[in-house]
Amino acid sequence: MNATEIKAMAQAIMARHSESFGARLHHDANSVELTPQPMPAAQRQDPAYLAALQACSALGFIAVDAETLAQAWQRQSERSGQFDATHWPDDSRDFGLSGADPALAYASCPRALGLYGVLPTAEWVGRMARAGVPTVQLRFKSDDQAAVLREVKAAVAAVQGTGALLFINDHWQAALDAGAYGIHVGQEDLDVIGHHDLETIRRSGTRFGVSTHGYAEMVRAHAVQPSYIALGAVFPTTLKKMATAPQGLSRLAAYVRLMQQYPLVAIGGISADLFPAVRATGVGSVAVVRALVNAPDPEATAQQLMERMQATA
Incomplete structure:
Protein backbone atom coordinates (compact mmCIF):
# COMPACT_ATOMS: atom_id res chain seq x y z
CA MET A 1 0.00 0.00 0.00
CA ASN A 2 1.45 3.38 -1.01
CA ALA A 3 1.65 6.68 0.84
CA THR A 4 -1.38 8.11 -0.96
CA GLU A 5 -3.58 5.23 0.12
CA ILE A 6 -2.35 5.47 3.72
CA LYS A 7 -3.04 9.20 3.74
CA ALA A 8 -6.57 8.49 2.52
CA MET A 9 -7.05 6.09 5.42
CA ALA A 10 -5.80 8.74 7.85
CA GLN A 11 -8.19 11.28 6.37
CA ALA A 12 -11.05 8.81 6.78
CA ILE A 13 -10.26 8.51 10.49
CA MET A 14 -10.16 12.29 10.88
CA ALA A 15 -13.37 12.80 8.90
CA ARG A 16 -15.21 10.35 11.13
CA HIS A 17 -13.78 11.36 14.51
CA SER A 18 -12.76 15.02 14.34
CA GLU A 19 -16.10 16.13 15.78
CA SER A 20 -15.40 14.15 18.95
CA PHE A 21 -11.62 14.12 19.23
CA GLY A 22 -10.49 16.87 16.90
CA ALA A 23 -7.82 19.39 17.75
CA ARG A 24 -10.13 22.35 18.09
CA LEU A 25 -11.88 24.43 20.71
CA HIS A 26 -14.49 22.35 22.51
CA HIS A 27 -17.35 24.67 23.38
CA ASP A 28 -18.23 23.32 26.77
CA ALA A 29 -18.51 25.13 30.06
CA ASN A 30 -14.75 25.00 30.60
CA SER A 31 -13.47 25.21 27.03
CA VAL A 32 -10.78 22.68 26.22
CA GLU A 33 -8.41 23.60 23.43
CA LEU A 34 -6.56 20.77 21.71
CA THR A 35 -4.01 21.48 18.99
CA PRO A 36 -2.43 19.19 16.35
CA GLN A 37 0.73 17.49 17.55
CA PRO A 38 3.92 16.50 15.67
CA MET A 39 3.76 12.92 14.46
CA PRO A 40 6.27 10.68 16.28
CA ALA A 41 8.67 8.44 14.41
CA ALA A 42 6.88 5.32 13.15
CA GLN A 43 7.73 2.07 14.93
CA ARG A 44 6.29 -0.15 12.20
CA GLN A 45 5.15 0.08 8.59
CA ASP A 46 1.69 -1.51 8.67
CA PRO A 47 -0.89 0.63 6.82
CA ALA A 48 -3.50 0.81 9.61
CA TYR A 49 -0.81 1.74 12.12
CA LEU A 50 0.67 4.47 9.90
CA ALA A 51 -2.75 5.91 9.07
CA ALA A 52 -3.79 6.01 12.73
CA LEU A 53 -0.46 7.54 13.78
CA GLN A 54 -0.97 10.37 11.29
CA ALA A 55 -4.62 10.87 12.17
CA CYS A 56 -4.28 10.76 15.96
CA SER A 57 -1.39 13.23 15.89
CA ALA A 58 -3.46 15.58 13.75
CA LEU A 59 -6.37 15.16 16.17
CA GLY A 60 -4.20 16.50 18.99
CA PHE A 61 -2.99 13.38 20.80
CA ILE A 62 0.52 13.72 22.20
CA ALA A 63 3.20 11.39 20.81
CA VAL A 64 2.92 8.56 23.37
CA ASP A 65 -0.87 8.50 23.08
CA ALA A 66 -0.83 8.66 19.28
CA GLU A 67 1.60 5.72 19.31
CA THR A 68 -0.58 3.75 21.74
CA LEU A 69 -3.69 4.40 19.65
CA ALA A 70 -1.92 3.52 16.39
CA GLN A 71 -0.76 0.20 17.81
CA ALA A 72 -4.32 -0.49 19.01
CA TRP A 73 -5.78 0.42 15.63
CA GLN A 74 -3.39 -2.02 13.94
CA ARG A 75 -4.34 -4.81 16.36
CA GLN A 76 -8.02 -4.01 15.85
CA SER A 77 -7.56 -4.30 12.09
CA GLU A 78 -5.69 -7.58 12.41
CA ARG A 79 -8.24 -9.02 14.80
CA SER A 80 -11.25 -8.06 12.67
CA GLY A 81 -9.58 -8.75 9.34
CA GLN A 82 -10.21 -5.26 8.01
CA PHE A 83 -9.40 -1.60 8.56
CA ASP A 84 -12.41 0.28 9.90
CA ALA A 85 -11.99 4.04 10.10
CA THR A 86 -15.36 4.43 11.82
CA HIS A 87 -14.59 2.37 14.94
CA TRP A 88 -12.44 4.18 17.48
CA PRO A 89 -10.44 1.51 19.34
CA ASP A 90 -12.05 0.64 22.66
CA ASP A 91 -11.44 -3.09 23.05
CA SER A 92 -9.09 -3.86 25.92
CA ARG A 93 -7.46 -6.66 23.91
CA ASP A 94 -6.19 -4.17 21.34
CA PHE A 95 -4.39 -2.20 24.05
CA GLY A 96 -2.84 -5.24 25.70
CA LEU A 97 -5.14 -4.93 28.73
CA SER A 98 -6.39 -8.50 28.83
CA GLY A 99 -4.90 -11.51 30.53
CA ALA A 100 -3.97 -9.86 33.84
CA ASP A 101 -3.47 -12.13 36.85
Whole structure:
Protein backbone atom coordinates (compact mmCIF):
# COMPACT_ATOMS: atom_id res chain seq x y z
CA MET A 1 0.00 0.00 0.00
CA ASN A 2 1.45 3.38 -1.01
CA ALA A 3 1.65 6.68 0.84
CA THR A 4 -1.38 8.11 -0.96
CA GLU A 5 -3.58 5.23 0.12
CA ILE A 6 -2.35 5.47 3.72
CA LYS A 7 -3.04 9.20 3.74
CA ALA A 8 -6.57 8.49 2.52
CA MET A 9 -7.05 6.09 5.42
CA ALA A 10 -5.80 8.74 7.85
CA GLN A 11 -8.19 11.28 6.37
CA ALA A 12 -11.05 8.81 6.78
CA ILE A 13 -10.26 8.51 10.49
CA MET A 14 -10.16 12.29 10.88
CA ALA A 15 -13.37 12.80 8.90
CA ARG A 16 -15.21 10.35 11.13
CA HIS A 17 -13.78 11.36 14.51
CA SER A 18 -12.76 15.02 14.34
CA GLU A 19 -16.10 16.13 15.78
CA SER A 20 -15.40 14.15 18.95
CA PHE A 21 -11.62 14.12 19.23
CA GLY A 22 -10.49 16.87 16.90
CA ALA A 23 -7.82 19.39 17.75
CA ARG A 24 -10.13 22.35 18.09
CA LEU A 25 -11.88 24.43 20.71
CA HIS A 26 -14.49 22.35 22.51
CA HIS A 27 -17.35 24.67 23.38
CA ASP A 28 -18.23 23.32 26.77
CA ALA A 29 -18.51 25.13 30.06
CA ASN A 30 -14.75 25.00 30.60
CA SER A 31 -13.47 25.21 27.03
CA VAL A 32 -10.78 22.68 26.22
CA GLU A 33 -8.41 23.60 23.43
CA LEU A 34 -6.56 20.77 21.71
CA THR A 35 -4.01 21.48 18.99
CA PRO A 36 -2.43 19.19 16.35
CA GLN A 37 0.73 17.49 17.55
CA PRO A 38 3.92 16.50 15.67
CA MET A 39 3.76 12.92 14.46
CA PRO A 40 6.27 10.68 16.28
CA ALA A 41 8.67 8.44 14.41
CA ALA A 42 6.88 5.32 13.15
CA GLN A 43 7.73 2.07 14.93
CA ARG A 44 6.29 -0.15 12.20
CA GLN A 45 5.15 0.08 8.59
CA ASP A 46 1.69 -1.51 8.67
CA PRO A 47 -0.89 0.63 6.82
CA ALA A 48 -3.50 0.81 9.61
CA TYR A 49 -0.81 1.74 12.12
CA LEU A 50 0.67 4.47 9.90
CA ALA A 51 -2.75 5.91 9.07
CA ALA A 52 -3.79 6.01 12.73
CA LEU A 53 -0.46 7.54 13.78
CA GLN A 54 -0.97 10.37 11.29
CA ALA A 55 -4.62 10.87 12.17
CA CYS A 56 -4.28 10.76 15.96
CA SER A 57 -1.39 13.23 15.89
CA ALA A 58 -3.46 15.58 13.75
CA LEU A 59 -6.37 15.16 16.17
CA GLY A 60 -4.20 16.50 18.99
CA PHE A 61 -2.99 13.38 20.80
CA ILE A 62 0.52 13.72 22.20
CA ALA A 63 3.20 11.39 20.81
CA VAL A 64 2.92 8.56 23.37
CA ASP A 65 -0.87 8.50 23.08
CA ALA A 66 -0.83 8.66 19.28
CA GLU A 67 1.60 5.72 19.31
CA THR A 68 -0.58 3.75 21.74
CA LEU A 69 -3.69 4.40 19.65
CA ALA A 70 -1.92 3.52 16.39
CA GLN A 71 -0.76 0.20 17.81
CA ALA A 72 -4.32 -0.49 19.01
CA TRP A 73 -5.78 0.42 15.63
CA GLN A 74 -3.39 -2.02 13.94
CA ARG A 75 -4.34 -4.81 16.36
CA GLN A 76 -8.02 -4.01 15.85
CA SER A 77 -7.56 -4.30 12.09
CA GLU A 78 -5.69 -7.58 12.41
CA ARG A 79 -8.24 -9.02 14.80
CA SER A 80 -11.25 -8.06 12.67
CA GLY A 81 -9.58 -8.75 9.34
CA GLN A 82 -10.21 -5.26 8.01
CA PHE A 83 -9.40 -1.60 8.56
CA ASP A 84 -12.41 0.28 9.90
CA ALA A 85 -11.99 4.04 10.10
CA THR A 86 -15.36 4.43 11.82
CA HIS A 87 -14.59 2.37 14.94
CA TRP A 88 -12.44 4.18 17.48
CA PRO A 89 -10.44 1.51 19.34
CA ASP A 90 -12.05 0.64 22.66
CA ASP A 91 -11.44 -3.09 23.05
CA SER A 92 -9.09 -3.86 25.92
CA ARG A 93 -7.46 -6.66 23.91
CA ASP A 94 -6.19 -4.17 21.34
CA PHE A 95 -4.39 -2.20 24.05
CA GLY A 96 -2.84 -5.24 25.70
CA LEU A 97 -5.14 -4.93 28.73
CA SER A 98 -6.39 -8.50 28.83
CA GLY A 99 -4.90 -11.51 30.53
CA ALA A 100 -3.97 -9.86 33.84
CA ASP A 101 -3.47 -12.13 36.85
CA PRO A 102 -6.15 -11.34 39.47
CA ALA A 103 -3.83 -12.66 42.17
CA LEU A 104 -1.47 -9.76 41.50
CA ALA A 105 -4.12 -7.05 41.66
CA TYR A 106 -4.37 -4.56 44.52
CA ALA A 107 -7.22 -4.86 46.97
CA SER A 108 -10.55 -3.84 45.50
CA CYS A 109 -12.57 -0.77 46.39
CA PRO A 110 -16.16 0.24 45.53
CA ARG A 111 -16.79 0.77 41.81
CA ALA A 112 -18.68 3.93 42.70
CA LEU A 113 -16.52 5.95 45.07
CA GLY A 114 -18.98 8.82 44.79
CA LEU A 115 -17.99 12.37 45.59
CA TYR A 116 -14.23 12.34 46.14
CA GLY A 117 -12.83 15.28 48.09
CA VAL A 118 -9.12 16.01 47.59
CA LEU A 119 -8.14 18.02 50.64
CA PRO A 120 -5.03 19.84 51.91
CA THR A 121 -5.03 19.02 55.63
CA ALA A 122 -6.29 16.53 58.17
CA GLU A 123 -8.65 19.20 59.49
CA TRP A 124 -10.26 19.46 56.05
CA VAL A 125 -10.42 15.68 55.80
CA GLY A 126 -12.31 15.51 59.07
CA ARG A 127 -14.71 18.30 58.13
CA MET A 128 -15.68 16.70 54.84
CA ALA A 129 -15.86 13.19 56.28
CA ARG A 130 -18.26 14.44 58.96
CA ALA A 131 -20.24 16.22 56.24
CA GLY A 132 -20.84 12.83 54.65
CA VAL A 133 -18.38 12.91 51.74
CA PRO A 134 -17.87 9.19 51.05
CA THR A 135 -14.28 9.32 49.76
CA VAL A 136 -11.57 11.74 50.85
CA GLN A 137 -7.92 12.16 50.02
CA LEU A 138 -5.26 13.91 52.06
CA ARG A 139 -2.99 15.78 49.66
CA PHE A 140 -0.55 17.26 52.16
CA LYS A 141 2.58 18.79 50.67
CA SER A 142 5.60 19.11 52.94
CA ASP A 143 9.29 18.19 52.99
CA ASP A 144 9.12 17.85 56.78
CA GLN A 145 8.70 14.12 57.35
CA ALA A 146 7.68 14.59 60.97
CA ALA A 147 4.91 16.94 59.85
CA VAL A 148 3.82 14.44 57.21
CA LEU A 149 3.57 11.65 59.78
CA ARG A 150 1.54 13.84 62.13
CA GLU A 151 -0.84 14.93 59.39
CA VAL A 152 -1.39 11.42 58.04
CA LYS A 153 -2.07 10.04 61.53
CA ALA A 154 -4.43 12.93 62.21
CA ALA A 155 -6.29 12.30 58.96
CA VAL A 156 -6.73 8.61 59.78
CA ALA A 157 -8.08 9.57 63.20
CA ALA A 158 -10.33 12.22 61.66
CA VAL A 159 -12.33 9.75 59.57
CA GLN A 160 -12.89 7.24 62.37
CA GLY A 161 -16.60 6.65 62.86
CA THR A 162 -17.63 8.52 59.70
CA GLY A 163 -17.64 5.77 57.10
CA ALA A 164 -15.47 7.84 54.77
CA LEU A 165 -12.76 6.05 52.79
CA LEU A 166 -9.43 7.83 53.24
CA PHE A 167 -6.68 7.81 50.63
CA ILE A 168 -3.28 9.37 51.29
CA ASN A 169 -1.57 11.10 48.38
CA ASP A 170 2.09 10.12 47.82
CA HIS A 171 3.16 9.38 51.41
CA TRP A 172 2.70 5.64 51.08
CA GLN A 173 4.86 4.47 53.99
CA ALA A 174 3.19 6.89 56.40
CA ALA A 175 -0.18 5.70 55.10
CA LEU A 176 0.71 2.07 55.75
CA ASP A 177 2.04 2.87 59.22
CA ALA A 178 -1.09 4.80 60.15
CA GLY A 179 -3.51 2.23 58.74
CA ALA A 180 -5.10 4.38 56.05
CA TYR A 181 -7.71 2.78 53.76
CA GLY A 182 -5.75 3.60 50.63
CA ILE A 183 -2.89 5.34 48.86
CA HIS A 184 -3.02 7.47 45.74
CA VAL A 185 -0.01 8.14 43.52
CA GLY A 186 0.80 9.90 40.27
CA GLN A 187 2.52 8.38 37.26
CA GLU A 188 5.90 9.75 38.27
CA ASP A 189 5.56 8.03 41.65
CA LEU A 190 5.43 4.62 40.00
CA ASP A 191 9.06 5.17 39.02
CA VAL A 192 10.09 6.40 42.45
CA ILE A 193 8.39 3.75 44.56
CA GLY A 194 9.88 0.76 42.79
CA HIS A 195 8.74 -2.85 42.42
CA HIS A 196 9.62 -4.02 45.93
CA ASP A 197 7.68 -1.26 47.65
CA LEU A 198 4.74 -1.63 45.26
CA GLU A 199 4.65 -5.27 46.28
CA THR A 200 4.74 -4.27 49.95
CA ILE A 201 1.70 -2.05 49.42
CA ARG A 202 -0.14 -4.78 47.52
CA ARG A 203 0.51 -7.41 50.18
CA SER A 204 -0.70 -5.06 52.92
CA GLY A 205 -4.20 -5.04 51.44
CA THR A 206 -4.17 -1.25 51.28
CA ARG A 207 -6.12 0.12 48.31
CA PHE A 208 -4.04 1.75 45.61
CA GLY A 209 -5.16 4.43 43.16
CA VAL A 210 -3.18 5.80 40.21
CA SER A 211 -3.55 9.04 38.24
CA THR A 212 -3.57 8.92 34.43
CA HIS A 213 -3.63 11.57 31.72
CA GLY A 214 -4.15 9.63 28.51
CA TYR A 215 -3.93 6.27 26.77
CA ALA A 216 -0.25 5.50 27.39
CA GLU A 217 -0.56 6.20 31.11
CA MET A 218 -3.73 4.11 31.39
CA VAL A 219 -1.90 1.16 29.84
CA ARG A 220 0.96 1.70 32.26
CA ALA A 221 -1.39 1.93 35.24
CA HIS A 222 -3.05 -1.32 34.21
CA ALA A 223 0.33 -3.05 34.39
CA VAL A 224 0.22 -2.71 38.19
CA GLN A 225 -3.53 -3.48 38.42
CA PRO A 226 -4.49 -0.73 40.89
CA SER A 227 -7.67 -0.54 42.93
CA TYR A 228 -8.94 2.39 40.87
CA ILE A 229 -7.76 4.70 38.11
CA ALA A 230 -8.16 8.48 38.08
CA LEU A 231 -8.72 10.11 34.68
CA GLY A 232 -7.81 13.74 34.10
CA ALA A 233 -7.42 16.53 33.96
CA VAL A 234 -10.85 16.69 32.35
CA PHE A 235 -10.99 20.50 32.31
CA PRO A 236 -8.44 23.27 32.89
CA THR A 237 -7.14 23.49 36.44
CA THR A 238 -4.79 25.94 38.11
CA LEU A 239 -3.97 23.65 41.02
CA LYS A 240 -1.28 21.61 39.33
CA LYS A 241 0.94 22.13 36.31
CA MET A 242 -0.07 19.41 33.85
CA ALA A 243 2.20 17.85 31.22
CA THR A 244 -0.83 17.18 29.03
CA ALA A 245 -3.67 19.41 27.89
CA PRO A 246 -7.09 19.05 29.52
CA GLN A 247 -8.78 16.01 28.01
CA GLY A 248 -12.38 17.12 27.56
CA LEU A 249 -15.54 15.06 27.75
CA SER A 250 -15.20 13.09 24.50
CA ARG A 251 -11.82 11.71 25.46
CA LEU A 252 -13.05 11.01 28.98
CA ALA A 253 -15.95 8.97 27.57
CA ALA A 254 -13.53 6.98 25.37
CA TYR A 255 -11.26 6.31 28.35
CA VAL A 256 -14.24 5.05 30.36
CA ARG A 257 -15.25 2.64 27.58
CA LEU A 258 -11.73 1.23 27.50
CA MET A 259 -11.03 1.05 31.25
CA GLN A 260 -14.45 -0.01 32.51
CA GLN A 261 -12.96 -3.02 34.31
CA TYR A 262 -11.73 -0.53 36.95
CA PRO A 263 -13.47 1.86 39.33
CA LEU A 264 -12.89 5.23 37.65
CA VAL A 265 -12.52 8.73 39.08
CA ALA A 266 -12.79 11.86 36.94
CA ILE A 267 -10.71 14.80 38.17
CA GLY A 268 -9.64 18.25 37.07
CA GLY A 269 -11.60 21.50 36.92
CA ILE A 270 -15.01 19.85 37.44
CA SER A 271 -17.49 22.37 38.77
CA ALA A 272 -20.98 21.56 40.03
CA ASP A 273 -22.67 22.49 36.76
CA LEU A 274 -20.46 19.99 34.90
CA PHE A 275 -21.39 17.00 37.09
CA PRO A 276 -24.21 15.75 34.80
CA ALA A 277 -22.01 15.76 31.69
CA VAL A 278 -19.09 14.13 33.48
CA ARG A 279 -21.26 11.48 35.11
CA ALA A 280 -22.88 10.73 31.74
CA THR A 281 -19.55 9.31 30.57
CA GLY A 282 -19.96 6.45 33.06
CA VAL A 283 -17.42 7.34 35.73
CA GLY A 284 -18.37 6.21 39.21
CA SER A 285 -16.69 9.07 41.03
CA VAL A 286 -16.01 12.77 40.59
CA ALA A 287 -13.08 14.31 42.45
CA VAL A 288 -13.14 17.95 43.48
CA VAL A 289 -10.69 20.26 45.18
CA ARG A 290 -11.57 23.94 44.79
CA ALA A 291 -15.30 23.24 44.72
CA LEU A 292 -15.02 22.34 48.41
CA VAL A 293 -12.07 24.22 49.88
CA ASN A 294 -12.98 27.53 48.20
CA ALA A 295 -16.70 27.30 48.99
CA PRO A 296 -18.23 29.88 51.37
CA ASP A 297 -20.00 27.00 53.14
CA PRO A 298 -18.07 23.77 52.42
CA GLU A 299 -20.48 21.51 54.31
CA ALA A 300 -23.51 22.82 52.41
CA THR A 301 -21.60 22.60 49.15
CA ALA A 302 -20.66 19.00 49.92
CA GLN A 303 -24.32 18.15 50.38
CA GLN A 304 -25.24 19.83 47.09
CA LEU A 305 -22.51 17.97 45.22
CA MET A 306 -23.49 14.63 46.72
CA GLU A 307 -27.07 15.30 45.64
CA ARG A 308 -25.76 15.97 42.12
CA MET A 309 -23.94 12.65 42.21
CA GLN A 310 -27.15 10.86 43.19
CA ALA A 311 -29.24 12.72 40.63
CA THR A 312 -26.93 11.67 37.81
CA ALA A 313 -26.42 8.06 38.95
